[in-house]
Amino acid sequence: MSTTASTAAEAGASDRAGASRRSGTFYRGDPGMWSWVAHRVTGVLTFFFLFVHVLDTALVRVSPNAYDEVIETYKTPFVNLLEVGLVGAVLYHALNGLRVILVDFWEKGPQYQRPMLWTTLGIWVLVMIPGTYFMLARTVSEMFGGGH
């Protein structure tokens, strides 16, 4: 699966190199362009996670023990941190996706695309602060001597 991502990344890198070689200029982008880049990156990462996640959930058809064992890895500190990253990626993709829909269908969407991007990022921060706390609270308290 990772071949797709690496091919895309390499193609992107060589495009940039080629563009700067040919003309000596390189479009450094607008926040709107970076929102599009981030939308692609978060989408691809989520798709790869979904592949793994359906396979691990399928272990419920093998045995309760096999499923419980693999789910235990989701509760380890490192993977728990990756879950925060996953939630952050999916939340960005969802909020920016709604922004894309508004740009496409709302008559004033294109006019307000930039303030909508800042709104999107503001909502993202507001949700991620308590979200990160609730996702990591137990893991952190267990790491630093607390217990349940």
Place this chain on the structure above:
Amino acid sequence: MSESLTLDKPRSPRRPAARRNNFELYSWAFMRISGLALVILVLGHLFIMNILDGGVHRINFAFVAGRWASPFWQFWDLAMLWLAQLHGGNGLRTIIDDYARKDTTRFWLKMLLYASMAVILVLGTLVIFTFDPNITA
């Protein structure tokens, strides 16, 4: 896509039709409709599984069995599986079209993509419909 942007012979009577069918239009619309549904389905799933009431620490076989005892959550998970896989697969299809340099690369990456989508959709659907809470370890 790229052929519709080709302007080298704009007045040529034999210029290929810019659009052979409406597949790209339908896939564009599908991304927006499925995206709206997935905002609810996926963010709800992530909130329940990762944030609410202890999050991931309370998940185990019994927790899954309790949820899939309800047709509501079975349908939720089935809809999420199909919409997410088709939405993500269509997104990756677009990305492969954008970045693959050679037609053979493009072809084989898409075959890999479609094969993985088929495996995940069939496996995930079977798991939801054949789940047995009393399976023996």
